[in-house]
Amino acid sequence: MSYCGSASEVFRSPLSKLRKTPGVGEVIARAILHPDVLREAEQTQQRCEKLGIQQLFYTDKAYPARLKALYDSPAMLYFQGSANLNAPRTIGIVGTRQATDYGRRITEELIQAVQPYQPLVISGLAYGIDIAAHRASLVNGLPTVGVMASGIDIVYPYVHKKTAQEMVLLGGLLTENRPGVKPDARLFPARNRIIAGLSDAIIIVEAATKGGALITAEYANNYHREVFAVPGHLNQTFSQGCNKLIRENKAQIYTKPEDVIEALNWDQPVSKTAPIDKTALALEFTEEESQILALFRQKPDWHIDELSWRTQIHIGKLASLLLNLEFRGMVRTLPGKKYQLN
Known part of the structure; x- marks a missing residue:
């Protein structure tokens, strides 16, 4: 959408322009311009509404954060x-x-x-x-x-x-x-x-x-x-x-x-986790994101393994949380699995 300007412009763009869009290519470009694509999308929407199925796009809040960090995460999920x-x-x-x-x-x-x-x-x-x-x-x-x-x-x-x-x-x-x-x-x-x-x-x-x-x-x-x-x-x-x-x-x-x-550190008492940063919570961060940011305010850069130990958050989930914080401009990735506060 950023390449074409808007969602509606994606479907109005000529094939030649879509082909040049990074990550699209010939097959996807032709699929976008297929005359039935919008009709099929509308039918899917109606079917989901009838069955009570939630459509979770990658950017939706309810989309699983653990999947967002993956290189092959689905763009859309259907959940009931x-x-x-x-x-x-x-x-x-x-x-x-x-x-x-x-x-x-x-x-x-x-x-x-x-x-x-x-x-x-x-x-x-x-x-x-x-x-x-x-x-x-x-x-x-x-x-x-x-x-x-x-x-x-x-x-x-x-x-x-x-x-x-x-x-x-x-x-x-x-x-x-x-x-x-x-x-x-x-x-x-x-x-x-x-x-x-x-x-x-x-x-x-x-x-x-x-x-x-x-x-x-x-x-x-x-x-x-x-x-x-x-x-x-x-x-x-x-x-x-x-x-x-x-x-x-x-x-x-x-x-x-x-x-x-x-x-998975489930046996660790809650009191051993890092303190919750109330300022971060006020900015609509989750409690776990707040814990991470509180540690970054104590020290500007951390290795992911050390962060996992201090927060008692499993490293797989921690990677997803850090990616979300990076998207929001709060932290940045350094070489050697380290992260730094922006």
Whole structure:
């Protein structure tokens, strides 16, 4: 829009001008000028209003801050539910569709253990470990969000529709696909990146050496999230993926729920966090942004690891908060993962 002058001018601009716009190119330029594009957008808008689906653009306040810092964050999300997508604490739990009793038990025990910390539990609404995580969250009164590889109006697999409806009341459904889009093989890896990006930590409960859970772990490592894998029997197919992640140092070994709780600093008392800067709050900064700014007023530059320790904010979420502060002109990035107050 900055290149063309306004949103309306984008659709009035000639193809030659759109081609030259940075980040657009031939394919997107032709899609913008397609005669049906505005009609389809209007139909999507009407469909979302009818179904009670929120459309979250990248610049919207309700858009997940954890995703904003990512290089491949979706420009638009569709959300149906009541959960806070910017919850202070989040975990993702994923695994094989062919879960064993052992895997389901580990999932249920983990969710019971983290219940006092009230995290948002994220998974993919699939068979096996995913649906076990969602259902255990509902039983324990935890908000849980299912990230979908389809439009929100097309629950896949259909047998999970009842659980999906319950999740809308305590949690929600999230996707980057507009209503009416059917699940497709190419959409599942894209779905997995959103699960990884939304989560402060990803726990792989059971997985084969290939599959969606390992793709999610790969994304989580790229996004600098904590990754845990539950070890399993050496001859069990759906433990081989977890064992491989641990062997290759791509995941920490999960032995008990406290492993996750301690890694995310959830066990730290609130009194040990940095003081809240009331001036920053008055300027409509969040409490966590205020904590960060209070530290910058004590010392003008900080390494991100030291900031994470002082604020007790997980480093993945802290990076998103710092990016928001940089957009607002409050801090700037220095070489070596350091930040400085402007």
